[in-house]
Amino acid sequence: xxxxxxxxxxxxxxxxxxxxxxxxxxxxxxxxxxxxxxxxxxxxxxxxxxxxxxxxxxxxxxxxxxxxxxxxxxxxxxxxxxxxxxxxxxxxxxxxxxxxxxxxxxxxxxxxxxxxxxxxxxxxxxxxxxxxxxxxxxxxxxxxxxxxxxxxxxxxxxxxxxxxxxxxxxxxxxxxxxxxxxxxxxxxxxxxxxxxxxxxxxxxxxxxxxxxxxxxxxxxxxxxxxxxxxxxxxxxxxxxxxxxxxxxxxxxxxxxxxxxxxxxxxxxxxxxxxxxxxxxxxxxxxxxxxxxxxxxxxxxxxxxxxxxxxxxxxxxxxxxxxxxxxxxxxxxxxxxxxxxxxxx
Numbered sequence: 031x032x033x034x035x036x037x038x039x040x041x042x043x044x045x046x047x048x049x050x051x052x053x054x055x056x057x058x059x060x061x062x063x064x065x066x067x068x069x070x071x072x073x074x075x076x077x078x079x080x081x082x083x084x085x086x087x088x089x090x091x092x093x094x095x096x097x098x099x100x101x102x103x104x105x106x107x108x109x110x111x112x113x114x115x116x117x118x119x120x121x122x123x124x125x126x127x128x129x130x131x132x133x134x135x136x137x138x139x140x141x142x143x144x145x146x147x148x149x150x151x152x153x154x155x156x157x158x159x160x161x162x163x164x165x166x167x168x169x170x171x172x173x174x175x176x177x178x179x180x181x182x183x184x185x186x187x188x189x190x191x192x193x194x195x196x197x198x199x200x201x202x203x204x205x206x207x208x209x210x211x212x213x214x215x216x217x218x219x220x221x222x223x224x225x226x227x228x229x230x231x232x233x234x235x236x237x238x239x240x241x242x243x244x245x246x247x248x249x250x251x252x253x254x255x256x257x258x259x260x261x262x263x264x265x266x267x268x269x270x271x272x273x274x275x276x277x278x279x280x281x282x283x284x285x286x287x288x289x290x291x292x293x294x295x296x297x298x299x300x301x302x303x304x305x306x307x308x309x310x311x312x313x314x315x316x317x318x319x320x321x322x323x324x325x326x327x328x329x330x331x332x333x334x335x336x337x338x339x340x341x342x343x344x345x346x347x348x349x350x351x352x353x354x355x356x357x358x359x360x361x362x363x364x365x366x367x368x369x370x371x372x373x374x
Contacts, residue, residue, distance in 0.1 A: 044354035050193025055355035169199030175353030185307035191322025226284035251327025
């Protein structure tokens with residue numbers, strides 16, 4: 031789905047500006063870009079050297095003068111200058127017109143502050159968006175993208191597990207009734223794996239390796255057939271390269287605390303839910319979306335811990351950006367779900 035190309039003038043754009051990945055939806059085209067939210071900057075000149083996949087491939091391999099930056103942390107902008115440049119790069123990749131500014135909608139975490147929200151809107155405007163820039167909260171976008179009937183007077187529980195945050199929300203009648211955000215998600219799972227290798231096996235591994243281990247061996251519930259793999263890294267004591275055999279049980283134990291925090295966020299949201307809506311959720315189940323939802327056995331773990339059937343959204347990785355796109359396609363009907371630049 032990743033890519034770009036010459037598109038017609040004035041196309042509307044929806045962006046899932048995530049901590050780990052940025053996805054772009056163009057009206058009439060669908061999802062046209064999915065790249066890591068990573069930039070490589072020359073520390074001597076301040077110029078961008080690479081963005082997205084090209085920058086991520088440089089992680090742990092770049093020379094000293096190249097600074098690798100992930101401009102978002104925990105779902106909010108941590109480096110405004112680099113974020114604006116990265117966003118401009120992605121927008122220009124899919125919107126080639128220099129004369130027509132695209133109308134844009136961007137999703138943000140549910141517990142974002144007004145200052146953080148304004149930073150996202152400013153970054154979009156500086157990167158070439160037409161004013162006003164529309165903002166939609168991530169759980170609402172994820173629910174729409176997962177096909178949930180958000181406008182009906184019955185409750186839907188959405189759990190969006192991204193790179194930096196896990197967003198849990200109960201949605202009814204086109205609004206978020208209660209929400210909870212936990213700063214534990216995909217990145218935290220990677221960090222737990224890095225920590226396990228260092229503590230248990232005295233082996234240093236990189237972030238990209240940790241992510242591969244998570245994808246290949248990670249789980250939240252016992253597997254029907256447990257797995258093993260050889261993982262290479264640097265020995266902490268000798269400093270020399272070494273390979274270590276690990277099992278899926280090792281990785282599951284390393285991820286257990288972080289997965290427990292995600293489950294606790296779901297329970298906290300359920301505890302805050304009015305009784306009538308709680309009854310709806312028991313009947314409907316809860317939906318997991320986002321890249322973190324793809325962790326093997328997570329649905330089983332959440333179902334076991336909460337007593338409520340948990341199931342995956344149809345396209346977990348794309349739920350948020352598809353929800354943004356559907357909102358953009360029907361912006362007049364959906365205006366109640368969004369906010370826009372209203373601080374001037």
